[in-house]
Amino acid sequence: MKKESTLTPAYRWSVASRVAAAALGGYALTSAATVLMSLLWPAPRAQGVLWATMISFTVYTVAVIWAVHTRSAARAWTGMVVGTLLLSGISWLLWLAERGGGA
Numbered sequence: 001m002k003k004e005s006t007l008t009p010a011y012r013w014s015v016a017s018r019v020a021a022a023a024l025g026g027y028a029l030t031s032a033a034t035v036l037m038s039l040l041w042p043a044p045r046a047q048g049v050l051w052a053t054m055i056s057f058t059v060y061t062v063a064v065i066w067a068v069h070t071r072s073a074a075r076a077w078t079g080m081v082v083g084t085l086l087l088s089g090i091s092w093l094l095w096l097a098e099r100g101g102g103a
Helices: 009-040 045-069 073-099
Strands: none
Touching: 009 045, 009 073, 045 073
C-alpha cells in the first residue's frame, strides 16, 4: 500500500522559498553587514576587513536560522531585503562621509 503524502505543493514552495531566502538573502545581508562592520571597525582598514569577514560567518549562520524559523516565506524575504537595504544604505552614507563627498 502506498502512503499518501500530506505535504501540499504550496507548503513545498514555501519551504523552497525559505531556503532561497536563507541562501541568497542571507548572503546579501551578510555581505552588507561585513561592509558596514569593516567601515566601523576602530582599527586600520585591513584589520577591520579581516575581523568583519570572520564575524560574517556568524552573521550568515544567524540569518539562515532566522529565515528558516520565521512564520512565513514572505517574512523571511522581507527581513532579508529590508535588512540588506538598511545596512547597505548606512554603509554607503559612511563611505560618502569618509570620502568627503556628502550627499
